Amino acid sequence: MLPRWHILFGAIFAIIIWIAVPEINFFYLALIFLASFLIDFDHYMCAVKTTKKISLKNAFSYYEELCAKQKKEIAAGIKKKFPEFHAFHTIEFHLLVGILSFYWIGFFYIFIGMIFHSLLDILSFFKDGTFHAREFFFFNWIRKKF
Numbered sequence: 001m002l003p004r005w006h007i008l009f010g011a012i013f014a015i016i017i018w019i020a021v022p023e024i025n026f027f028y029l030a031l032i033f034l035a036s037f038l039i040d041f042d043h044y045m046c047a048v049k050t051t052k053k054i055s056l057k058n059a060f061s062y063y064e065e066l067c068a069k070q071k072k073e074i075a076a077g078i079k080k081k082f083p084e085f086h087a088f089h090t091i092e093f094h095l096l097v098g099i100l101s102f103y104w105i106g107f108f109y110i111f112i113g114m115i116f117h118s119l120l121d122i123l124s125f126f127k128d129g130t131f132h133a134r135e136f137f138f139f140n141w142i143r144k145k146f
C-alpha cells in the first residue's frame with residue numbers, strides 16, 4: 001500500500017481514537033498517527049541501499065518498478081518473495097516495540113500505529129494477491145541468509 005494511503009487512513013484512525021477517547025494526550029495521538037506510516041521507513045532505507053540514491057522520489061520510482069515486475073510475475077503464475085527485507089514490518093519488530101511499551105508508554109502508542117499499518121498492508125496483500133511476497137519473520141530471513 002502506498003504511503004499516501006497509510007497517511008490518510010492513519011489520520012482517520014487517529015481521529016476515530018480521539019473521538020472515542022477525547023481525553024487522550026495529543027502527543028500519544030501523534031505517535032499513533034506517525035507510527036501508522038513512518039514504519040515504511042524501512043522501504044526507503046532498502047531503496048537507498050540498493051540504488052545508492054537518497055532521494056525520496058527515486059525510492060518511489062524504484063518501488064514502482066519492483067511492484068510492476070512483481071505484478072507481471074504473479075500474472076505469469078510466479079510466486080516469489082519480495083527481493084527486499086523490510087525489518088520494521090516483521091512480527092519480531094512488532095513484539096519488540098510491544099515489549100518496550102512496558103518501559104515507556106509511548107511505545108504502546110507506536111505499537112498501536114504499527115499494528116494498524118500492518119493490518120492495512122495485510123488487507124492490501126489479499127486484495128492484490130501478494131500475500132506470499134512478504135517475509136513476516138526476522139528469524140526466517142536471517143536463517144535463509146546464512
Ligand SMILES: [Zn+2]
Pocket residue numbers: 039040089117121
Ligand atoms: Zn508497510
